Amino acid sequence: MSVDWQEIEDWDRQYYLHNIFAKSEYPFTPVEKVDGNYIYLAGGTRLLDFQSQLISDSLGHRHPAPHRAIEEAMQRYGHVFFGMANEYRARAAKLLIEDVIGQAGDWASRVRFLASGTEAVENAITIARLYTGRPIVLTQAHSFHGLSNGPTMLRGYRGNISRGVDYADSYDVPGFSNSGIMPIPAPENASFSCTGQLPSLKATEDFIKSVGPKSIAAVMTEPMFGAAGLMPHPDYMRGLIEICRKYKILWIDDEVLCGFGRLGEWFGYQLDDNLYPDLMIVGKAINGCALPSGGVVLNTPIADFMESVRWWSGSTWDGHPLVCASIAGTLEYMLESNIVDLVKTKSLYLKNKLDLLKESHPCVGHIGGAGLYFAVDLVDANGEPIIKEDRDFTFNGDLSLSPNSIISAECAAHGVFLGGFVPNTVKCGPPFTITEQEIDQAMFAFDKALTKVEEKYHH
Template structure:
């Protein structure tokens, strides 16, 4: 019998965490310690004993909830035989995970996809993809959407817009923003986001018109690739339905590769295996995966390449990779997750629960005038919060640089009030709440989350 777990001394844990851990996004002076005792299914149990329904799947990452048997049993089984095997040798799970993703899900050899490399994070996969695109084309420039997010390491962080900058404490609170020296970095060209101008426009989408002008200004002969997100993860933007068709046509016309970053939206999140499939007849040249491919049970990422890029890279000695490429335990967790999703028609579940969630959100919008646009698909909806004039409550909106008193931002007020009601729900940019529960969510749990959200919106309405 497993030994009973003894709760740690949380005072000591908090002390060590505050003293020795190098934290992200919050300064020590404002750091709120949230100890997690355990995670089970759709719930997080805090050291205080409080239990939160995880309506965000952590970072829109834990798609099967917490400690799901599919990845966990696969990891346990793999651990009977494997620890680490370096990339110069093959392991069973690396090949099985590759076959599942490239052949069973993406339809190779009849489809665009030819090969995948598994890496240890989405960031690392993004950086590999950018290198691959530059090496394959021999061109230096990468175009990148404003408001997108592709990771924080020196490389992916230069892909606009949210990046690894720092907000320092000055006389006016956290007001001094220090960007990474070198931003904007040579080699990366920001293109406009597909919002808000595209929606009210008639005829060609303004964001695509501007993108084409930039392509011509930079010279297509200098541009290796454009990197995009199907639905923006950090910013919570869902492009106009014509955006990807138009972008794809532009890229083909000018001979530019398309890197489709599906770290957050892939593996079923938008109700398709991958978000690009929401648009008929388009296909990426390189696709990045991560998060949901193993429910984030272990750190993972991956880069899928098309036939031409696959043949080019396999035909050469490409000095690339890291110690943990194709790690057997990570690959076992991918095999466990993807097999489970295939065997249990996970897309049907995402559609059914997603439709229920969307209805509940629309009902909330009829009650709360602070709700503006609701955008999304599958089990990912971004809810914009607006004032009585219909404008964003915090003016900077998605151009926020995260300075000032963040506790007064609408997303912070909503997440604080939801937590009081036992629900983990919030957002990244000030005016947008991201509803992205695990695929294992039930209708009654959606009801609980929506009641908490409604309570939070009443609280917000009193403050704005």
């Protein structure tokens, strides 16, 4: 059946509530279909998806593992509410806790599956507060944990609006009280050199002491920042968790973006030896993004506590059979195909290519990352961020000046989907199904795009 794309554009422009772009800026980008590592636009353009959409579709598009599992489950299931068990919920929970996390340390004992990463973040915060009896949750500057009201308070990016004039003109969401969420500094990246405690950690510990540790339930972290594209300094996580342990503050590890192989380990917390979260949030790659999903994983003491009480909590979508089938199918596939080893191998190839680009492009500053997620910071001729707001940027000013707008336009002209949300940081996060030839194609396009950035900003 042929689609009338003009009619679709009219309806999309007239009836859909768009985000990120103002109406006058909105670029209608009609996708006809997706398959494997490619996005097919209406009109015939094919784009190599080098960002896995939102660093989310780790198995490429329409991977048979989740898709077959959903088809099979649909023969017997539609919806079953959380008060009744279904086969796939138990199967997915067992696979995640025993077979996947079990390989990465014996700390986790229960999971609850929810409809999104955001909802799992909300659940984790509630659980941490109930378990500790403490109100405050600490959140890192520039982090991202979702955009509903609870996670919205977990800054960096808050769902504010910009009139597109300048940075000072952005408008925060009215009505947010502090609601027990308090900021700590963002980590330094690996290029920061110092002896002794990192400044971010010193400031965090000072802040904890000033607030009073006995009122702090948890600190929430990202192993590598997703929206902001920031890999913390190698000393950061261990230092932060030592502080948490000292003050009996729980560690909520948000692995929505990094979990399931993205950083070359099953989970980002494994980048450090013998560091285990108290609560972990998962989503995105858990089912290749085949259906909306998320989950919160509990360590044994917290799980025992939550199971010992009646917890008045539930959502229509908890443990949905089709979602859980897609999770079970994906995890079985990832286990059978040794997905983590595959990521490690491809990571070396990609990192090597990025390092070569750095050698030939003065606009490439720090490259941070691991596995198949590398963030490339773009700098001016003095080595400073090109757009000064950098990771504080909230979609203000003329979008065509954003280095990432230049990158994504030039890459698209060479058949590659690549860019990022903050203006100076390009996020290379291809699907795990990427081939070396496709990495070469993406790097060819990136090379051309970096030249365009230099033409504009390096004279």
